[in-house]
Amino acid sequence: MLHACDWFGVSERRACRVLGQSRTSQRYGPKVAGDEDAFTARVIDLASQYGRYGYRRITALLKAEGWRIIHKRVERIWRQEWLARLGTETLFIEPGSPWENGYIESFNGKLRDELLNGEIFYTLKEAKVLIEMWRKHYNQVRPHSSLGYRPPAPEAAPGPSISVAS
Numbered sequence: 001m002l003h004a005c006d007w008f009g010v011s012e013r014r015a016c017r018v019l020g021q022s023r024t025s026q027r028y029g030p031k032v033a034g035d036e037d038a039f040t041a042r043v044i045d046l047a048s049q050y051g052r053y054g055y056r057r058i059t060a061l062l063k064a065e066g067w068r069i070i071h072k073r074v075e076r077i078w079r080q081e082w083l084a085r086l087g088t089e090t091l092f093i094e095p096g097s098p099w100e101n102g103y104i105e106s107f108n109g110k111l112r113d114e115l116l117n118g119e120i121f122y123t124l125k126e127a128k129v130l131i132e133m134w135r136k137h138y139n140q141v142r143p144h145s146s147l148g149y150r151p152p153a154p155e156a157a158p159g160p161s162i163s164v165a166s
Helices: 002-008 012-019 036-049 055-065 071-086 102-114 124-140
Strands: none
Touching: 002 012, 036 055, 036 071, 055 071, 102 124
């Protein structure tokens, strides 16, 4: 808008009328939430802990923790505090490869990115323990996009015990 005013040498009022914008939109200042610093720190903490999760999965984890948010807020922070700084790019599965089944390749990529690339196994026992921990996390905690960002088999909270009289 200001560029149009400078370029054509017209007033803000005239530029807004030509562009079909409200003049008040030119003076709008963003409103920062009171918990912005704590929220941003938590987003960064989760993104560091789960490096390959996208902003949607991080949003699901935050909602599970009790944050009352919408995904756009997480996405904004993601673009500012994380992606721009890292200079990340999108990776694609090679098209037309018959051995690249989308489902198993997706799982293999998650296993590789979220566990195998970050660990060095010194014994078979250590590998079994860490892989089992990751498997439980994958099935009980990790948000899955195909399930509306819910885990496939969340841990059930223990209910009240029922005693049967004999």
